[in-house]
Amino acid sequence: MNMSDPRDAVMLEPRFKNLAQEMRCVVCQNQSLAESSSGLANDLRTQIADQILAGKSDAEITAYMVDRYGDFVLYNPPMNLTNAPLWIGPGVLFAVAVVVVWKIIRKHRDTSEPPEGSA
Amino acid sequence: MLAEFCQLALICAFVSGVIFTTQLLIQLRRSPSEAEGISQRLVALTTINFTLIFASFVGLIILFLNSDFSVRNVAENSNILLPTAYKVAASWGSHEGSLQLWIVMLSGWSTAFAYTGRALPQSFRANVLGCLLIVQSAFLLYLLTASNPFERILPAPLSGRDLNPLLQDFFMVIHPPFLYMGYVGFAVCFAIAIAALIERRFDSDWARMSRPWANAAWASLTIGIALGSWWAYRELGWGGWWFWDPVENASLMPWFVGTALIHSLAASDKRGAFKNWTILLAILAFALSLLGTFLVRSGVLTSVHAFATDPARGVFILILLGVIVGAALVLYATRAHLITPGTTFRALSKETLILTNNLLMTMALGVIFLGTLYPLFAELVTGKKMSVGPPYFEAVVTPFLLPAVLLMALAPRLDWRQAAVGQVMQSLLLPSLIAAAAAIAFLLMFDRFGVLAALGVFSAIVLLLATVSHSVGQLRKLKDAAIRSRQPESMPLGRRMRQLGSAYWAMIVAHLGIAIFALGVTFAKSLEVEKEVILKPGETVAFSGWSVTFVGVDDRRGPNYVAAAGVFELSEGSGHRIELLEPQKRRYLSGDQVLTEAAVRYGWLGDVYLSLGDPVSGAAGSEADGSWSVRIFYKPMMIWIWIGCGLMAIGGVLSLLSRRIRSRSRAQDEQGVADGATATP
Numbered sequence: 001m002n003m004s005d006p007r008d009a010v011m012l013e014p015r016f017k018n019l020a021q022e023m024r025c026v027v028c029q030n031q032s033l034a035e036s037s038s039g040l041a042n043d044l045r046t047q048i049a050d051q052i053l054a055g056k057s058d059a060e061i062t063a064y065m066v067d068r069y070g071d072f073v074l075y076n077p078p079m080n081l082t083n084a085p086l087w088i089g090p091g092v093l094f095a096v097a098v099v100v101v102w103k104i105i106r107k108h109r110d111t112s113e114p115p116e117g118s119a
Numbered sequence: 120m121l122a123e124f125c126q127l128a129l130i131c132a133f134v135s136g137v138i139f140t141t142q143l144l145i146q147l148r149r150s151p152s153e154a155e156g157i158s159q160r161l162v163a164l165t166t167i168n169f170t171l172i173f174a175s176f177v178g179l180i181i182l183f184l185n186s187d188f189s190v191r192n193v194a195e196n197s198n199i200l201l202p203t204a205y206k207v208a209a210s211w212g213s214h215e216g217s218l219q220l221w222i223v224m225l226s227g228w229s230t231a232f233a234y235t236g237r238a239l240p241q242s243f244r245a246n247v248l249g250c251l252l253i254v255q256s257a258f259l260l261y262l263l264t265a266s267n268p269f270e271r272i273l274p275a276p277l278s279g280r281d282l283n284p285l286l287q288d289f290f291m292v293i294h295p296p297f298l299y300m301g302y303v304g305f306a307v308c309f310a311i312a313i314a315a316l317i318e319r320r321f322d323s324d325w326a327r328m329s330r331p332w333a334n335a336a337w338a339s340l341t342i343g344i345a346l347g348s349w350w351a352y353r354e355l356g357w358g359g360w361w362f363w364d365p366v367e368n369a370s371l372m373p374w375f376v377g378t379a380l381i382h383s384l385a386a387s388d389k390r391g392a393f394k395n396w397t398i399l400l401a402i403l404a405f406a407l408s409l410l411g412t413f414l415v416r417s418g419v420l421t422s423v424h425a426f427a428t429d430p431a432r433g434v435f436i437l438i439l440l441g442v443i444v445g446a447a448l449v450l451y452a453t454r455a456h457l458i459t460p461g462t463t464f465r466a467l468s469k470e471t472l473i474l475t476n477n478l479l480m481t482m483a484l485g486v487i488f489l490g491t492l493y494p495l496f497a498e499l500v501t502g503k504k505m506s507v508g509p510p511y512f513e514a515v516v517t518p519f520l521l522p523a524v525l526l527m528a529l530a531p532r533l534d535w536r537q538a539a540v541g542q543v544m545q546s547l548l549l550p551s552l553i554a555a556a557a558a559i560a561f562l563l564m565f566d567r568f569g570v571l572a573a574l575g576v577f578s579a580i581v582l583l584l585a586t587v588s589h590s591v592g593q594l595r596k597l598k599d600a601a602i603r604s605r606q607p608e609s610m611p612l613g614r615r616m617r618q619l620g621s622a623y624w625a626m627i628v629a630h631l632g633i634a635i636f637a638l639g640v641t642f643a644k645s646l647e648v649e650k651e652v653i654l655k656p657g658e659t660v661a662f663s664g665w666s667v668t669f670v671g672v673d674d675r676r677g678p679n680y681v682a683a684a685g686v687f688e689l690s691e692g693s694g695h696r697i698e699l700l701e702p703q704k705r706r707y708l709s710g711d712q713v714l715t716e717a718a719v720r721y722g723w724l725g726d727v728y729l730s731l732g733d734p735v736s737g738a739a740g741s742e743a744d745g746s747w748s749v750r751i752f753y754k755p756m757m758i759w760i761w762i763g764c765g766l767m768a769i770g771g772v773l774s775l776l777s778r779r780i781r782s783r784s785r786a787q788d789e790q791g792v793a794d795g796a797t798a799t800p
Contacts, residue, residue: 011651024506030364032508035357037715037732075508077493082501086493090515093485097478104393105471108463 007049125178136256158245189275198281200679215268246314281709290350298343302408304336309405326387338771345764356715369411379480392461465537528585550584575641583634622777629770636763642756725755
């Protein structure tokens with residue numbers, strides 16, 4: 001196997017894999033850069049490898065991609081004002097659900113016998 | 120002519136559905152005393168409509184088999200060269216065909232209900248059938264006006280465009296029927312809930328009646344999703360099996376609600392508990408099935424699985440969804456306060472456990488819903504496209520699913536109303552210790568094994584051991600009892616197993632399925648090995664105790680494709696050849712579409728998965744030396760994911776055999792009396 005190209009070595013690193021998996025191949029239906037075999041995905045994988053070789057940080061590489069392709073390229077949506085509901089939502093949902101369940105348990109509380117549990 | 124006959128059959132079904140259902144339901148309002156006659160006529164109507172719809176569906180399949188390209192649907196989705204099995208599958212591979220399959224399933228479920236519901240109160244039966252027929256007519260209207268599967272084109276093309284090659288796979292032949300059977304099965308639960316609301320009939324009978332339908336639908340949906348996922352694993356060629364793709368999420372959302380529903384129904388049936396909530400879940404389950412149909416068929420979301428989409432027609436489904444679900448929710452809102460609360464229970468009881476299950480399942484549904492639909496919403500507001508992908512879903516779903524797995528270990532041990540906490544905890548001590556030891560061992564053995572994976576293994580093993588040990592314990596108790604009472608005839612294992620009842624085994628098997636599934640997922644995810652290599656013929660690459668030798672590439676000819684088949688020798692360690700693996704790169708003749716066909720060697724401990732890339736020219740521009748790029752995966756424990764799903768589905772089917780569930784609304788049902796289940800206030 002031909003390992004003369006330093007990019008090949010980079011592409012085997014977990015760091016590269018993580019980056020490529022978290023970015024969307026923007027011309028495909030719904031595939032990450034790691035999965036896609038499209039020409040663009042190939043180019044972008046090479047880009048990522050080059051930037052890793054150039055000593056760029058993950059954040060810099062991500063910023064570069066977002067600059068060119070917008071947030072669409074990120075599978076892990078960034079935390080910002082537009083995406084706030086996405087990240088706060090689960091917590092709010094959970095809080096509401098816990099309150100509802102708590103109320104149901106209280107409503108059905110068994111009072112017929114002396115309380116020994118934490119009901 | 121056949122296409123016209125088929126269409127006529129659909130029109131007849133629609134017209135009779137609308138006219139007679141309306142008439143009969145009005146008559147039922149006016150003179151409730153005639154309920155028996157009305158419900159018999161609705162049974163007849165359901166049967167006739169099923170016959171018409173099914174006949175037209177058979178007609179559609181025949182049109183595909185005959186490659187009648189004067190029918191647009193056939194011309195766009197089939198081809199002369201297409202193998203016969205795929206011609207059949209193509210009849211539900213298109214937008215139109217899949218909706219017709221949806222309606223076939225709906226009318227099939229309705230007919231099944233019509234003939235099993237004899238013991239029900241007649242007006243109730245009539246209301247359920249009426250509700251199902253209305254939904255059926257609504258979808259027939261959609262089929263006939265917006266996506267007619269029998270539309271002709273003139274002049275007829277000489278050849279068809281072909282079925283999308285990705286769908287030309289055996290799993291795709293059987294996946295849609297199972298999936299739709301699951302989706303649509305919830306329609307019966309929905310109709311039963313609506314009938315209960317209309318009749319203000321909130322006793323436990325209603326829940327008991329609903330249970331077999333919910334369980335059957337859930338089991339079908341489980342199989343459907345698993346088949347779809349397995350297909351993606353084999354056919355998409357990049358080694359994944361679940362992508363958190365909108366279309367996958369669309370099927371997973373009703374699954375989570377369905378899971379909540381079957382448990383909540385059990386509590387409503389046995390204890391009269393949470394009836395209010397159970398009705399809402401029944402409405403929600405069908406609503407999400409409709410939403411799933413909309414998401415998959417409208418193409419509003421970009422997906423790897425979007426094969427038959429049409430945004431304009433999606434709006435129609437959205438309106439249907441709004442009207443059906445909206446009406447149901449309005450009915451619910453006006454009647455829900457009439458439902459009496461069930462009996463009391465302690466904070467530590469099976470009721471609470473089921474409530475917690477419902478909470479976790481609904482949460483999982485909620486976050487998937489949020490993540491799936493948020494990009495749509497954000498695009499509307501900001502005008503910019505965004506993506507929500509696997510990293511998000513894994514981060515938000517895992518916190519709800521891990522505790523669900525762990526808490527499930529308590530399921531067979533907690534009693535209704537109140538549980539002996541100390542005893543339960545004691546019985547879980549040993550499983551927890553073993554599981555903790557195993558999790559720590561894996562943490563130390565593999566440095567790629569993270570804390571989350573360790574938690575996953577811990578929860579799954581606790582569940583596995585707790586579930587197995589409970590059933591072993593129960594069997595031993597029965598044996599002891601038989602010895603004490605000197606009844607040697609109740610000694611044999613088979614007899615004791617039967618004594619525990621199929622409902623018990625349904626739970627045990629399904630929960631074991633979850634444990635095994637969770638183990639499979641944890642290992643496959645955290646210990647997967649992936650290599651992308653370029654191999655010259657004769658070269659060998661080693662990974663995870665296996666080695667693969669590239670022999671060369673062969674030309675193959677299929678019925679409707681040509682393929683380059685890579686030939687690889689797989690051997691374990693440095694030993695002898697075990698198997699030849701032949702991943703292919705296929706080019707389909709009709710549309711020049713190129714497709715990767717992965718080769719998988721399934722193993723109990725892990726799958727070896729090869730996916731052929733592209734030919735590579737040699738280094739530094741030298742001449743091609745026959746090198747190809749290949750993706751090699753080792754997927755530990757992968758097969759247990761499918762086995763787990765299979766066990767879940769078997770559990771669902773087992774529950775249908777339960778005597779309690781099959782004896783609809785019979786108060787004299789001995790087991791029901793023994794459970795004190797009819798204790799409804």
